Amino acid sequence: MSHPHFLVIPYPILGHINPLLQFSQVLTKHGCKITFLITEFNQKRMKNAIDHLRTQINFVELSDGLDPEDDRSDQPKVILSLRNTMPSKLHNLIQNINVLDGDDSKITCLVVSKNMGWALEVGHKLGIKGALLWPASATSLASFDSIPTLIHERIIDSETGLPTRKQEIQLLPNSPMMDTANLPWCSLGKNFFLHMVEDTQSLKLGEWWLCNTTSELEPGAFAKWARFLPIGPLMQSDRSKSSFWREDTSCLDWLDQHPPQSVVYVSFGSLATVEANQFKELALGLDLLNKPFLWVVRPSNDNDRHNHAYPDGFIGSKGKVIGWAPQKKILNHPAIACFITHCGWNSIIEGVCGGIPFLCWPFFSDQFINKSYICDVWKVGVGLEKDENGVISKGEIRKKVEQILGNEDIKARSLKLKELTLNNSAEAGQSSKNLQKFINWANN
Ligand code: UDP
Numbered sequence: 185m186s187h188p189h190f191l192v193i194p195y196p197i198l199g200h201i202n203p204l205l206q207f208s209q210v211l212t213k214h215g216c217k218i219t220f221l222i223t224e225f226n227q228k229r230m231k232n233a234i235d236h237l238r239t240q241i242n243f244v245e246l247s248d249g250l251d252p253e254d255d256r257s258d259q260p261k262v263i264l265s266l267r268n269t270m271p272s273k274l275h276n277l278i279q280n281i282n283v284l285d286g287d288d289s290k291i292t293c294l295v296v297s298k299n300m301g302w303a304l305e306v307g308h309k310l311g312i313k314g315a316l317l318w319p320a321s322a323t324s325l326a327s328f329d330s331i332p333t334l335i336h337e338r339i340i341d342s343e344t345g346l347p348t349r350k351q352e353i354q355l356l357p358n359s360p361m362m363d364t365a366n367l368p369w370c371s372l373g374k375n376f377f378l379h380m381v382e383d384t385q386s387l388k389l390g391e392w393w394l395c396n397t398t399s400e401l402e403p404g405a406f407a408k409w410a411r412f413l414p415i416g417p418l419m420q421s422d423r424s425k426s427s428f429w430r431e432d433t434s435c436l437d438w439l440d441q442h443p444p445q446s447v448v449y450v451s452f453g454s455l456a457t458v459e460a461n462q463f464k465e466l467a468l469g470l471d472l473l474n475k476p477f478l479w480v481v482r483p484s485n486d487n488d489r490h491n492h493a494y495p496d497g498f499i500g501s502k503g504k505v506i507g508w509a510p511q512k513k514i515l516n517h518p519a520i521a522c523f524i525t526h527c528g529w530n531s532i533i534e535g536v537c538g539g540i541p542f543l544c545w546p547f548f549s550d551q552f553i554n555k556s557y558i559c560d561v562w563k564v565g566v567g568l569e570k571d572e573n574g575v576i577s578k579g580e581i582r583k584k585v586e587q588i589l590g591n592e593d594i595k596a597r598s599l600k601l602k603e604l605t606l607n608n609s610a611e612a613g614q615s616s617k618n619l620q621k622f623i624n625w626a627n628n
Contacts, residue, residue, distance in 0.1 A: 301386025345377030356404030469581030539602035
């Protein structure tokens with residue numbers, strides 16, 4: 185029996201590359217052939233991780249259209265550059281691969297992530313099937329897909345995407361009520377909104393919208409949209425260690441020296457930046473806990489506008505500050521007691537799979553909806569609230585950490601949710617069945 189050949193095309197940030205790499209590894213275990221497109225810039229940044237995976241996955245590179253010194257944390261600039269410069273290159277790349285690989289092994293299906301709808305258009309013109317692997321929650325994808333309805337019902341403005349008035353809505357059955365000001369595009373500006381309207385339209389060329397989630401975590405999305413297919417949780421194999429920064433694994437030995445459920449883990453993912461004042465308050469808050477903490481402070485680079493100055497009086501002796509963490513291993517380490525998180529979807533899925541209670545600190549985009557799921561639906565965490573100056577104070581941090589560490593119900597629910605979620609990836613689990621359905625579809 186022949187196996188499908190997937191060309192996998194992530195938007196070039198870690199939060200997309202990682203889930204697509206994990207998904208690719210899962211597909212290889214089912215005998216599928218994978219060609220993975222990476223930008224030349226990221227190929228250099230992730231060389232070690234990529235070299236590690238070359239026996240399983242065939243990597244191909246294209247330029248992102250930017251100059252080496254351009255600021256790649258400027259997402260609108262990256263999105264525009266990809267859309268303007270990559271389609272014709274991708275078209276040629278696919279044709280070249282198909283000639284080289286011959287009839288038996290032509291690309292049968294493209295799998296893209298958010299912001300890459302244009303790639304499905306390229307595939308469509310070449311008669312190749314497509315699918316989306318959405319790296320965030322199904323609910324956030326449903327919110328983008330609901331934009332025309334929200335405009336029609338005058339809930340948001342058609343030009344800016346901003347709410348026409350203050351109100352709460354429920355996007356899906358069984359999903360939390362949400363303030364329309366927290367719709368994922370509201371914090372990202374008008375141009376991003378307009379881009380997403382277009383992108384979501386192109387993504388409809390993908391017959392499946394695969395999500396790294398489960399039907400228990402977000403039941404409403406799968407009851408309403410036929411093309412949504414939960415295939416989560418995507419798990420990291422030992423071989424995948426992809427990151428732009430060097431992982432500091434010394435923290436695992438450090439964690440080994442701590443008793444079970446004693447360490448507070450703090451990380452805000454790969455994009456969010458903490459303002460100087462807030463950074464100081466967080467540092468003082470962690471000191472105040474009088475508990476061990478493991479805090480990820482990403483190394484600042486030339487493009488980083490935020491330099492981290494530790495406040496006078498910060499001792500930090502109970503904690504360990506590292507530049508980049510082996511996060512999944514950390515979230516599965518028995519010493520971890522709770523996770524102070526920016527509520528990025530990958531971090532949440534990883535925390536759920538570790539059975540860890542959350543302290544939610546959302547910054548932008550879908551992180552507010554994700555927080556609502558944690559606090560209001562699954563009830564496996566609590567939110568950190570800002571004070572009248574818009575700062576999460578050191579007192580708030582201490583109060584909420586103590587609250588969550590003393591809450592046995594939250595701990596019990598976190599463990600239950602872990603079990604329910606992991607069951608999906610077992611052989612007879614729903615996500616495993618969905619994955620098989622997807623592979624069979626790609627092969628036909
Ligand atoms: N991550 C990591 N080490 C860190 C911080 C984050 O490996 O020190 C990984 C984390 O495991 C997750 C990804 O980076 O897979 C972050 O994705 P997420 O969706 O949580 O947030 P984003 O970075 O997209 O805002």
